[in-house]
Amino acid sequence: MNQENHKKGKGKFNAEETVSRLYPYIVRVFDVYEVQNSGEALYFYGTPRTSNENITGELWEPLQQFGFSCTLKYELGEYVLLVFPEKKTKEKTWINLVLFIATFFTTMVCGAWMSGADLESEPFQLFRGLPFTLAIMAVLGSHEMAHYVMARYHGMKASLPYFIPFPTFIGTMGALIRYRGPVPSRKALFDVGVAGPLVGLFMSVAVTVIGLNLESPAVSPLSDSMMLGLGLPPLFVFIQKLVGATGENLHPVAFAGWVGMFVTLLNLLPAGQLDGGHILRAMLGKKAEKISFMMPRVLFLIGLYVIYWMKEDGFIWISWALFLWIFAAVGHPSPLHDKVELDKKRILLGIITFILGLLCFTLIPFKPIP
Template sequence: MNNPENASITEQELREKINQVFSIYDIQHADGNIYFFGTPKEDIKIIFQKLWPLLSEKGFQFTIKYDLGEHILVASPLLPAKERLWINYVLAIATIFTTMIVGSLLFGGHPDISAADIMKGLPFTIAIMAVLGSHEAGHYIVAKKHGMQTSLPYFIPFPNMIGTMGAVIKHRGPIPNRKALFDVGISGPLIGLIVSVIVTIIGLLQPQLPQATQGLKIELGTPLLFELINRIIPTGDGMMMHPIAFAGWVGMLVTALNLIPAGQLDGGHVLRAMIGEKAKEASRVIPFILISLGFYVTYVLDRDGFIWVLWGIFLSFFAAAGHPKPLDDDIPLGKGRMALGVITFILGLLSFTLVPFQMG
């Protein structure tokens, strides 16, 4: 049962915030909404920019309408979107299963012959789910901190070399300001990369496995960050990369791909927050750079550069869709966030490799 005293306190708090930009002369209630009648002190766009983050902190969304000669600001409870959580759970369980099959193969198991061998892949599953899950958890936690509506991660099971296509979360509603855009965009890659480094170190410390002599061989290109760790913790010659270290390698590749500063990738969000509308130019140019890089690697270096062609085509559609504009696009990030953005892009370069994988 609602407490009338708490309701009056909330209304008073809203009134104080709204009165800063919207001079209120009457308040009415209907259907759980609060109607503030008044006169705008500033442009409606500015009112949205200033009030949205303040009201969302109190659990309200709002609209402003002009009806019968009066401006009305309608504050409505910000109800969480109805999530079909069973989908998240089913996809997560399916991804655990598909990654365990891949992990079993990496550890030399034969899950096609013995179902019990699937359990051999559990260490790889734990490592890869930690890498991918931490990335999305970073986005989720920071988005919630900024009062944004976002879903739990959707893991994507897929029969490929790691057993998954990663994970995604869905954001709903507007982005409050550039700081929120920056924080949400940068949190996933940074947290995911930290976990990837930890997983890589754990993997390199494990007893190494002998190189497979039969079957499909895949030559992995290691980024500079992985090489630096590998120099501190060297592996034996003729040994294959340990599956747990491979999960760390995957995390670095995911970081590099996501930090490409284009479209609605994490790097696109971060760059948009850092330089504003100028980021559109990068979103237009980078897909062509990637496609050109792919052709260069394929036809000049005679290596497998298809991933960059595919990623460039993929990004060209994202770039065409544009980037959502924060409600408050004028608040500067500050020197701290700008420096962190530059450092993060450098880490993305350290996680990059020209030829991630080559079929043997």
């Protein structure tokens, strides 16, 4: 082993100790005949015992435990397994906090308007929007935190949720988390993908039940505002009947539940890197690409049906079709352990999750009321 750089004190890790720790894991999948140390990384020269994909898949977890990553290369007629320390990036959690506070404010403004507050003449009526804010932040936040917890459980690197304040009719464009590094297995891909929609939908149902038991505020629409009529999905209608709710006007908290169901539907579309795309990719493997390819076209046809046959506004489906057309074309990255199929329990859970998504579907989610 060439340890010249290490002896000079330029190495960033103890090469001998690292080799002794990692060697037993490496030789299971890679016959090593030479090891070199550049001071920045270790180079294991050898012959693969299995496919290239399996090598990185088998080594990902043990290397992660010691803070290393690996890359397999074929250079000048030799296979080289490059092992190097992972760069630790410090999370800028202040960004998450600032976005959370901003979204808390923007959603509270929208919630106050829904409650009939006149913020121009009475700014302190802003706090009338607090119930809606708590409800919508709980729905969106629980969805993303479920992704985060499950990703960390499987050893994946994920950021805390980033809420997105935006001047929409709910005051936000939702929330997201960032993943860094590979997905270790189809099992991990499924668990991370399914956790968000299921937890978010559970919270949406809870918020809907609470909101339907609250008295809807009397609201006089402002002269320059536009009122929206909501299309209620089957799950929402079922909850209405279950709690005995009547009346067309929804309390802002119940509306937050409706938003949660609509967000769940969009996230569960089986295409690209949406949650539904993750779940389907984990369930079917590379066969999922065919369904992902067809999904934008199905949405486009739904949009045309709503516009030309129902004479209603189907722009939401046209826009989502175009969105998925662009992003689904990129494809879905393969998990490291892509050949290990899911167990039957997860397959069943995936089917149930997609059925729940269908129960959140309505042809005309919302339309302007003249």
